[in-house]
Amino acid sequence: MNAPLTTVIPVPAAVLLPIEGEAELFPVRRVYCVGRNYADHAIEMGHDPSREPPFFFQKNPDNLLVSSDFPYPPLSSDVHHEVELVVALRSGGADIPVEQALDCVYGYGVGIDFTRRDLQGEAKKLGRPWEIGKAFEHSAPVSALVPATRVGHPDKGGIWLMRNGEAAQRGDLYQMIWKVPEVIAELSKLFTLAPGDIIMTGTPAGVGPVARGDRISCAVDGVATLMLNVI
Numbered sequence: 001m002n003a004p005l006t007t008v009i010p011v012p013a014a015v016l017l018p019i020e021g022e023a024e025l026f027p028v029r030r031v032y033c034v035g036r037n038y039a040d041h042a043i044e045m046g047h048d049p050s051r052e053p054p055f056f057f058q059k060n061p062d063n064l065l066v067s068s069d070f071p072y073p074p075l076s077s078d079v080h081h082e083v084e085l086v087v088a089l090r091s092g093g094a095d096i097p098v099e100q101a102l103d104c105v106y107g108y109g110v111g112i113d114f115t116r117r118d119l120q121g122e123a124k125k126l127g128r129p130w131e132i133g134k135a136f137e138h139s140a141p142v143s144a145l146v147p148a149t150r151v152g153h154p155d156k157g158g159i160w161l162m163r164n165g166e167a168a169q170r171g172d173l174y175q176m177i178w179k180v181p182e183v184i185a186e187l188s189k190l191f192t193l194a195p196g197d198i199i200m201t202g203t204p205a206g207v208g209p210v211a212r213g214d215r216i217s218c219a220v221d222g223v224a225t226l227m228l229n230v231i
Contacts, residue, residue: 015061017198018144019107020224025090026106026145027044029196031059033084033113034135034183037202038175054178054186057130059113064198065141068193069231072212076116081210083161083169084202084217085154087180088145092193101184102153102190104193108152110224111142112161112216113200117209140200143224151223155179159204169202173220178202 009015014026035055045123090106113134160167160216178186184199187193210216210230219225 007035012062012154015064015130017064017142018066020144020146027088027196028061028198029194030063030191031140031200032187032191032197033057033059033186034178034198034202037177038171038204041179044094046130054183056187056190057134058103059135059140059200061198063113063135063137063139065138066144067138067141068228070112070114070141070216070228071231072210073114073116073139076118078114078118079210080117080207081161081163081168081218082113082115082207083159083178083214083221084113084200085159085173085223086142087184087201088200089184089193089197089199090195091196092188092197094188094192096185096188096193098181098185101181101188104184105153106195107145107147108151108154108220108223109143109145109201110159110218110220110226111140112218112226112228113203113208114139114141114210116218124161129199141226141228142198143226146224149162153180153189154220154223155221158221159219160221161189161206161211161216163208164215167206168208169206169218171206172183177203177204 086109
């Protein structure tokens with residue numbers, strides 16, 4: 001018999017997301033993010049959306065936050081909210097055809113890509129990666145996932161965020177430059193996708209700063225809602 005495997009340090013805990021109305025949980029493998037995928041947001045960030053192919057970056061699975069409290073991060077005085085449709089994959093592969101991409105989707109949710117904008121801006125000026133601005137602890141609060149068998153594959157519908165009861169971001173999924181099937185297909189050219197992968201699909205215009213004490217609510221209409229406090 002083979003001896004049981006042992007590790008020199010404790011095995012990191014699995015990252016598990018709740019599923020709306022289910023006792024089972026969704027295990028996370030990787031978290032991919034799409035940059036500037038709404039035209040109005042690309043414009044507000046100083047870019048021309050008509051010229052730019054999709055590009056991607058990653059957050060860490062343990063950056064996902066399932067809590068009503070978002071701790072304001074250190075080393076920043078300019079943290080911005082970016083509400084996004086979240087896609088959870090049940091299967092994957094490489095070079096996935098667009099027409100087969102939705103077959104890979106388990107379900108959907110809503111999330112926030114919190115960004116240390118000042119640190120991201122410094123990295124951009126120096127031509128460095130964005131991780132210090134994007135992949136920090138608790139930087140991606142997410143709702144419970146809702147299976148596609150219940151909500152279908154939404155390609156239109158409101159996506160919005162309110163800060164202290166006032167509208168901050170509002171858009172529609174149909175405004176995405178690269179739609180969900182295209183995002184999956186393009187991403188699979190660069191990485192081999194797999195069950196458990198999460199994709200955050202970009203944010204509409206209206207991104208802005210948060211402060212301790214703020215109350216944030218956001219949603220993808222007909223899919224999921226998320227509420228949290230900045231502490």
